[in-house]
Amino acid sequence: MALKRVIVALGGSEYMDAAVTEACQIAARNGAEILGIAVLDETLVDPAEPSPMGAGSAAADLRAERRKKVETGMSESIARFESMVGSAGVPHRTQRLTGDAQEALTDALRLADLAIVGIRHAFDYGTIAHPDDFLGRVARASGRPILAMTSPARRINRVLVAYDGSAASADALRAFAVLNAFAPAVVRVAHCAESGTDSEHLLEDGMSYLRLHGHTVEGCVLDGDPPTALLENAESWNADMLVMGAVGRRGLSRLLLGDTASSMLQRSEIPLLIRS
Amino acid sequence: MTNETSHHATSAQPNRLWYANLIGLIVLGLLVLAPLVVDLHGENPATPVELEAAAAPDGSMSTELADAVAEVDKTHDDHHDVPPYWQIGTIPFVLLLLSIAVLPLLRKTMHWWEDNTNRLAVALGAGLLTMLFYMVVDGPTAALLAIEHAIPGEYIPFIMLLFSLYVISGGISITGDLKATPTVNATFILVGTLIASFIGTTGASMLLIRPLLETNRERKHVVHTVVFFIFLVSNIGGTLLPIGDPPLFLGYLRGVPFDWTLILWKEWALLGGLLISVYWIWDQIMVKRETTLDILRDDAIRRPLRMSGSINILLLLGVVFAVALLDPSKPIPGTDIHAFPFCRELVMLGLAGASLALTPKGIRESNRFNYHAIIEVSALFIGIFLSMQVPLAVLKANGADLGLESPSQFFWLTGILSSFLDNAPTYLVFFQTAESMTLEGGEGILQLQDGGFIREDLLTGISLGAVFMGANTYIGNGPNFMVKSIAEQSGVRMPSFFGYMIYSVLVLLPAMVLVDWLFL
Numbered sequence: 001m002a003l004k005r006v007i008v009a010l011g012g013s014e015y016m017d018a019a020v021t022e023a024c025q026i027a028a029r030n031g032a033e034i035l036g037i038a039v040l041d042e043t044l045v046d047p048a049e050p051s052p053m054g055a056g057s058a059a060a061d062l063r064a065e066r067r068k069k070v071e072t073g074m075s076e077s078i079a080r081f082e083s084m085v086g087s088a089g090v091p092h093r094t095q096r097l098t099g100d101a102q103e104a105l106t107d108a109l110r111l112a113d114l115a116i117v118g119i120r121h122a123f124d125y126g127t128i129a130h131p132d133d134f135l136g137r138v139a140r141a142s143g144r145p146i147l148a149m150t151s152p153a154r155r156i157n158r159v160l161v162a163y164d165g166s167a168a169s170a171d172a173l174r175a176f177a178v179l180n181a182f183a184p185a186v187v188r189v190a191h192c193a194e195s196g197t198d199s200e201h202l203l204e205d206g207m208s209y210l211r212l213h214g215h216t217v218e219g220c221v222l223d224g225d226p227p228t229a230l231l232e233n234a235e236s237w238n239a240d241m242l243v244m245g246a247v248g249r250r251g252l253s254r255l256l257l258g259d260t261a262s263s264m265l266q267r268s269e270i271p272l273l274i275r276s
Numbered sequence: 277m278t279n280e281t282s283h284h285a286t287s288a289q290p291n292r293l294w295y296a297n298l299i300g301l302i303v304l305g306l307l308v309l310a311p312l313v314v315d316l317h318g319e320n321p322a323t324p325v326e327l328e329a330a331a332a333p334d335g336s337m338s339t340e341l342a343d344a345v346a347e348v349d350k351t352h353d354d355h356h357d358v359p360p361y362w363q364i365g366t367i368p369f370v371l372l373l374l375s376i377a378v379l380p381l382l383r384k385t386m387h388w389w390e391d392n393t394n395r396l397a398v399a400l401g402a403g404l405l406t407m408l409f410y411m412v413v414d415g416p417t418a419a420l421l422a423i424e425h426a427i428p429g430e431y432i433p434f435i436m437l438l439f440s441l442y443v444i445s446g447g448i449s450i451t452g453d454l455k456a457t458p459t460v461n462a463t464f465i466l467v468g469t470l471i472a473s474f475i476g477t478t479g480a481s482m483l484l485i486r487p488l489l490e491t492n493r494e495r496k497h498v499v500h501t502v503v504f505f506i507f508l509v510s511n512i513g514g515t516l517l518p519i520g521d522p523p524l525f526l527g528y529l530r531g532v533p534f535d536w537t538l539i540l541w542k543e544w545a546l547l548g549g550l551l552i553s554v555y556w557i558w559d560q561i562m563v564k565r566e567t568t569l570d571i572l573r574d575d576a577i578r579r580p581l582r583m584s585g586s587i588n589i590l591l592l593l594g595v596v597f598a599v600a601l602l603d604p605s606k607p608i609p610g611t612d613i614h615a616f617p618f619c620r621e622l623v624m625l626g627l628a629g630a631s632l633a634l635t636p637k638g639i640r641e642s643n644r645f646n647y648h649a650i651i652e653v654s655a656l657f658i659g660i661f662l663s664m665q666v667p668l669a670v671l672k673a674n675g676a677d678l679g680l681e682s683p684s685q686f687f688w689l690t691g692i693l694s695s696f697l698d699n700a701p702t703y704l705v706f707f708q709t710a711e712s713m714t715l716e717g718g719e720g721i722l723q724l725q726d727g728g729f730i731r732e733d734l735l736t737g738i739s740l741g742a743v744f745m746g747a748n749t750y751i752g753n754g755p756n757f758m759v760k761s762i763a764e765q766s767g768v769r770m771p772s773f774f775g776y777m778i779y780s781v782l783v784l785l786p787a788m789v790l791v792d793w794l795f796l
Contacts, residue, residue, distance in 0.1 A: 048380065048381045048382060048383050048386045049380070049381070049773065050377065050380060050381060050750070050751045050773065051380060051750070051751060051757045052698065052750070052751040052752065052753055052754045052756060052757050053376065053652065053653055053656050053657075053698045053754060054478075054649045054650075054652055054653040054754035054758075055649065055754050055755075055756075055757035055758050055761070056380065056389070056390065056395075056652050057390075057392075057646075057648030057649055057651075057652055058648075058649065058757060058758045058761040058762075059380075059757060059761065060390040061648075061761070062761045062764060062765065065765060128769070129769075
């Protein structure tokens, strides 16, 4: 499967330049086009919210000011994107959308292979941030791989793949292999040990599939709380990217058990490729 | 393109506001003049006493006369008790409250509702329907009496007070940037709590929030400071005088003495002291979480506090005296002169005019002063006061049967409703209910303007509930949301509606339980 269209979120945050740079590299390597998307997220910028009597104008002023700030941010981001992509000489288009950011990104991903988005602050242009699991939700709604980009962009040499045998983690591992968007020197498959599972066997499953795709592979078993163990391992091994499944836990179970992907999205300092 | 559209929007705003002003003024003029032109009280039918006097000296009455007495008794009841079909008559009031609550929440209507002309249209619609109802079930005199009660009796003094406080306090500006220590922040909140009763919670909030935010600009953890500011300066601080919070002023218009609210000083001082202490400890913890770099920057960037427009402080004192002394229903203290009707309002208007004339240029700009908020309040309250007449009449007649007895019940009911609705109409509703429960004077009972009586312990519960619990949500009181907006505009990530309620449930609710347990 070839990668032919990469979406890059023009969110105006400190991560945007890195996202565009990475998109240019991937697109150039694969002969793909880049679709830059800027979204005015009405649910955040212009929410329907209650206000007390007398403060309706204050609320309206606040919304108008936020909207103006976002519109300016969108125009600046688009201009910056076009100059960066133009000088890289990659075919590209831009879209300016209004509405719910999650829906807009999910819709755009229907006919695209990968989205690159700033890891935190997706489309807030310095106003209100999206909820922590915004990217996880987009990944689950679209079923496409999402690269949550950190800053600055770096050459991706070492990739740490979190694999626990679940459908989501297998999908993420396979998406990484099939997309063939990166050309890492070595891929490490990591498994967070759980009682009652055959860690060695699981690791071997994952590694053998990656070997089929021509990757140099190694494996390791980690102990402890998965997000912390993965982040610590990535740091000590100098990983350039993390690959993991985004399983959505919601409500009470999320509160009690946590959501590894959301927690990683909040804490990670290296890019995170997620897929549900 | 972005610039073009936004420019267009701002230039269209004053135009629409101007129309709203004009329509509002005309309607208001008509509403004030109508009861003055028609002599309502001369039209009243003869009272039973007069008719009985017309009977033969031995007390026997002709059958026609007896019928007339019965008839007058009946109409008399109709006027002073529940209007017939009152269930229908309260619909406009309910619809208006629903519109205020729901229209800003629907994506289809939210921007339409932002226009004050539309707000005025909805409010007047509700008012008009109510008057139509009175006209149909009780005749034109009843409608005019209701208008007289609502507009010259309550709406005009209410709006004039809010307007003059709004204009005058908007002419004072405090700038500066102190070192953001817990003690400095707590002092800001303390000062706000102390002055809120004299200049109104809105004025105190607008005056102090900007220098407080400026002082905390270099700090990252500011949300709790803004939240406690809302608790104390925008709400609880205003307990002590009718000027502090709009519902207390409505009580004053009903005949509660100007200095009566001063007896609430114990509750005010307890909550103030308690919450400021909690805040101080909280901020001690939060200030330790700031990075050394931010603390150093905060230390480096400092400007002393400076107040400009201080002439307005004198004018604010003028408003306090006008309200305290110029009550047309009582002689001016120390004299036997009665102030003429609307004398108080004219004085307040004059003071507001003086503020506009005397405030140095530039202060109002730096405060981002505009008339939007006061126009919005004026537009909505005209409908609220008019359509409230029916539910108030019903409560006056039947309020005693509602089963409410203790000050605690009044405290919590007024409070819970004030958390989500405007506290002024809420206060009036429970005030009327409490008034209907007491029929004669005595110890611990206040006599009111309309000849009614109210138990002081119930009034305490109502006043505290309305003022204190307006702090429970962003929508409980106007200044709450204004403070939130200003904080957000200067870069503080304020909690959402429910996020804010976590603070109020954790901090305010236990404090309210304490107030109830100790004082009610």
